[in-house]
Amino acid sequence: MKRTLLILTLVLTLTLLFSQTQELPDLTVSGESSFKPFLYKRSLLFSPELNMGDSLPAFVPPGVPLQEKPKPIPAMQHRSYLQFEGNMDFGLNSFISYYPDSFILNALTYTLDMRSPISEMLSVHNNLFLGTELSSHFPLSFRFQNVSSQADDFDNTVLDFNFSHHRPDLTIGNVSFKDISAQLGYNYIYQKNLNKPYKCNYLNVYLASCLEEEILNWKTKFMVKSGDFGIQIAPVYNGDIMDISKPGIHLLVDAYTIVPSLEFLYRYPITGWGVLSLSNVPLLEGNDYLSFLEATPWISFSDAHKLKKTPLNFSAGLEYLYPQKINFSLGRLNINNNLRYEIDSPVLISTDNYRIPTLRYTDVFSNLTTVEAFFKMDKLNMHQGLELELAYLTESDYTRAPYRPLLNLDSRFAYGYGNWYFNLDILQHYFTKDHRGHNLPEAIILNLGAEYHKDNSAAYAQLANLFNRKEWVFSEQPGKGRNLYIGLKHRF
Numbered sequence: 001m002k003r004t005l006l007i008l009t010l011v012l013t014l015t016l017l018f019s020q021t022q023e024l025p026d027l028t029v030s031g032e033s034s035f036k037p038f039l040y041k042r043s044l045l046f047s048p049e050l051n052m053g054d055s056l057p058a059f060v061p062p063g064v065p066l067q068e069k070p071k072p073i074p075a076m077q078h079r080s081y082l083q084f085e086g087n088m089d090f091g092l093n094s095f096i097s098y099y100p101d102s103f104i105l106n107a108l109t110y111t112l113d114m115r116s117p118i119s120e121m122l123s124v125h126n127n128l129f130l131g132t133e134l135s136s137h138f139p140l141s142f143r144f145q146n147v148s149s150q151a152d153d154f155d156n157t158v159l160d161f162n163f164s165h166h167r168p169d170l171t172i173g174n175v176s177f178k179d180i181s182a183q184l185g186y187n188y189i190y191q192k193n194l195n196k197p198y199k200c201n202y203l204n205v206y207l208a209s210c211l212e213e214e215i216l217n218w219k220t221k222f223m224v225k226s227g228d229f230g231i232q233i234a235p236v237y238n239g240d241i242m243d244i245s246k247p248g249i250h251l252l253v254d255a256y257t258i259v260p261s262l263e264f265l266y267r268y269p270i271t272g273w274g275v276l277s278l279s280n281v282p283l284l285e286g287n288d289y290l291s292f293l294e295a296t297p298w299i300s301f302s303d304a305h306k307l308k309k310t311p312l313n314f315s316a317g318l319e320y321l322y323p324q325k326i327n328f329s330l331g332r333l334n335i336n337n338n339l340r341y342e343i344d345s346p347v348l349i350s351t352d353n354y355r356i357p358t359l360r361y362t363d364v365f366s367n368l369t370t371v372e373a374f375f376k377m378d379k380l381n382m383h384q385g386l387e388l389e390l391a392y393l394t395e396s397d398y399t400r401a402p403y404r405p406l407l408n409l410d411s412r413f414a415y416g417y418g419n420w421y422f423n424l425d426i427l428q429h430y431f432t433k434d435h436r437g438h439n440l441p442e443a444i445i446l447n448l449g450a451e452y453h454k455d456n457s458a459a460y461a462q463l464a465n466l467f468n469r470k471e472w473v474f475s476e477q478p479g480k481g482r483n484l485y486i487g488l489k490h491r492f
Helices: 002-016 289-295
Strands: 080-087 092-098 107-115 122-135 138-151 154-172 175-193 196-212 216-225 228-237 244-254 258-270 274-280 283-285 308-321 329-349 358-377 380-393 407-417 420-430 443-454 457-464 483-491
Touching (some): 216 244, 258 308
Antiparallel strands (some): 080 092, 122 138, 138 154, 196 216, 228 244, 358 380, 380 407, 407 420, 443 457, 457 483
16 A cells, blocks of 8 residues: 555546646645635746736746736734634644734733643643834834643643744944844743753843945844854855856854854846746754643753754755646746754753653754646646755764655645535655664545635534544654644634
């Protein structure tokens, strides 16, 4: 069964790549279930007649010229959105948003994520976001998050407060700053693992901007995250050298290392087809505790936290656009290869508590090749993806990085008929190792979903993982199996 599905998927991918296409399918945001709100988009990709005033502009690859000036953003027609979802694993999700027409409060969003894969494990994640604009040039947002999770001999409470300010530019005298981002936050953690308490609280600071000068642009980033500080600074040439756009030299600095790196971007538009691109983008990232809790809320923290530095983040990509056809055809083909070296990248390891992992920070070298093809036939959209990833822990004699499948195959089908929307997903994961180096069984995930919408309301259901093949974030915690999701959506 596994071998047959694998062969059929590979054959389907190779044969359909020789087809022709016409349109990019409508975009939806989906994850473990269909809880994420749908983002309805027109079938536009490379067309220069883009409506730049759209609230969600279509993506246009670099190098494709735009022939239309930006239009004013139209007035918002719906200011409220509600979504509620439940599943058979005693899970509950809700999403509530409201956008009042006021400068004092212009955005309010609340999300709830409750999980209970087994009776001994429970997690509740609350997320509240408030947006305001004290003046036309000073937007300010506030976010509060709380995560509470329990398991056998384990209790966890995380509180996170964050104020953020973002603005595209700021001029002080003759000095011009671009892409300004500032955050000030407070983080509190209390855990008890096997009756061993752990308590910490941190002040988090994040500042990033680009100082523009005639010849050089100075990109700077300063952060203090979970007790660790880091600086990223880069003088970037404000021009092109041999068709290489804005090359720069980066320094990634924290309390443990100083790492130099290069930034560059090369684009070559192929007239009537697409874009070839080569780039390297160094990164300094915070390794926020909350980001780990999204994958598994049952995780033990310690003072060993470190920032992640990525000096090598080289990508080579090729995007093809195919001529428009009437019949079933290939609309877009993306081929990308990413070569990456991460310093102090987090991986999960065991603790004395069997079900509760902790974090180990180590260096990871990886190479990820991705092939994506998008097809269209009338009301049927199809996406076929293939990922081949080789990831190794360099400090552990280049053993395989855990929980990263070597081969992923992704087939997604979507069909609209009247007020109905149907989807079929076939996801396949092969050759995965756990944190002890043991092989995990292959996972062939089949998801079936349907949604009925009328006016501004919709009801949907999804039967996930029909074959009940387990997926693990951590092999000593319950794997994700068969589940049924039912939800309602309404906007007004």
